Amino acid sequence: MIKIEHLYKSFDGNEVFREISLEITKGHVLALIGRSGCGKSVLLKHVAGLIKPEKGRVVVNGKDMGIAKGKALAALRDRFGFLFQGGALFDSMNVFENVAFPLNEKTRLSHKVIQERVLKELENVGLSGSEYKYPSQISGGMVKRAALARALVGDPEIMLFDEPTTGLDPVTGHAIIELIDSCHRRLHFTGIIVTHEITKVFSIVDRVAMLHEGVIWAEGTPSEVFSSKDPVVRAFVGEEEE
Ligand SMILES: Nc1ncnc2c1ncn2[C@@H]1O[C@H](COP(=O)(O)OP(=O)(O)OP(=O)(O)O)[C@@H](O)[C@H]1O
Ligand SMILES: [Mg+2]
Numbered sequence: 104m105i106k107i108e109h110l111y112k113s114f115d116g117n118e119v120f121r122e123i124s125l126e127i128t129k130g131h132v133l134a135l136i137g138r139s140g141c142g143k144s145v146l147l148k149h150v151a152g153l154i155k156p157e158k159g160r161v162v163v164n165g166k167d168m169g170i171a172k173g174k175a176l177a178a179l180r181d182r183f184g185f186l187f188q189g190g191a192l193f194d195s196m197n198v199f200e201n202v203a204f205p206l207n208e209k210t211r212l213s214h215k216v217i218q219e220r221v222l223k224e225l226e227n228v229g230l231s232g233s234e235y236k237y238p239s240q241i242s243g244g245m246v247k248r249a250a251l252a253r254a255l256v257g258d259p260e261i262m263l264f265d266e267p268t269t270g271l272d273p274v275t276g277h278a279i280i281e282l283i284d285s286c287h288r289r290l291h292f293t294g295i296i297v298t299h300e301i302t303k304v305f306s307i308v309d310r311v312a313m314l315h316e317g318v319i320w321a322e323g324t325p326s327e328v329f330s331s332k333d334p335v336v337r338a339f340v341g342e343e344e345e
Contacts, residue, residue, distance in 0.1 A: 104129040111158035121317035132294040134304045137314035143297040147263045184259030192238040199234040202253045224252040244275035262294040
């Protein structure tokens with residue numbers, strides 16, 4: 104489970120988080136929404152231990168991500184899968200090598216086992232046949248799918264998705280969301296999806312949290328947030344609906 108307690112963070116005196124408290128039950132997926140610049144990516148980076156809290160704590164599966172350092176932090180992070188915003192693939196590696204990378208780096212699995220796992224993962228995201236293509240030779244949607252395969256290949260317990268559908272056409276974007284959903288059903292990871300794709304993402308998540316002015320402005324089930332009467336939530340959800 105992911106537990107964020109009284110998180111405070113500022114950059115050069117600008118407060119990004121005034122007081123963030125949020126809990127994500129093990130095996131649940133939360134959609135994190137909010138305007139551009141409100142701190143969604145910064146929050147994910149705190150969960151991953153890439154940014155340390157100024158005040159407060161981030162606890163993932165009982166471990167304080169703000170305290171862990173070096174090898175201990177690396178070991179915690181090995182249980183994570185990330186799909187970073189704008190994060191693509193390593194250009195100098197083909198699709199197969201990209202997806203194999205975490206297993207080659209972090210495990211001592213045999214060449215044969217890695218090969219099997221990578222091919223299976225690529226099949227899961229519908230990329231069989233594109234293993235030996237380079238990122239420049241495939242479409243944006245395929246890059247995202249390959250990045251998803253790379254994030255999932257280590258069977259992560261925690262998955263963080265930062266705008267997984269940005270820059271994709273609606274059909275491809277929806278396919279990615281469905282892929283995330285089917286991976287979740289298979290792997291039961293605990294996850295956060297940062298998104299602007301309200302309607303589609305709300306249909307696959309357990310909870311929704313809206314970040315606004317440094318606090319969790321609204322939190323609840325997708326239908327609760329969708330039917331909220333709060334003007335800030337309405338403006339956001341209504342606007343995104345169009
Ligand atoms: N490393 C950093 N140093 C200084 N300021 C930062 C840093 N990272 C983020 N910020 C600031 O923190 C705020 C939140 O940024 P963040 O990237 O989390 O926004 P976001 O909600 O993810 O926006 P978007 O929807 O556009 O991706 C912004 O004002 C940004 O400029
Ligand atoms: Mg962001």
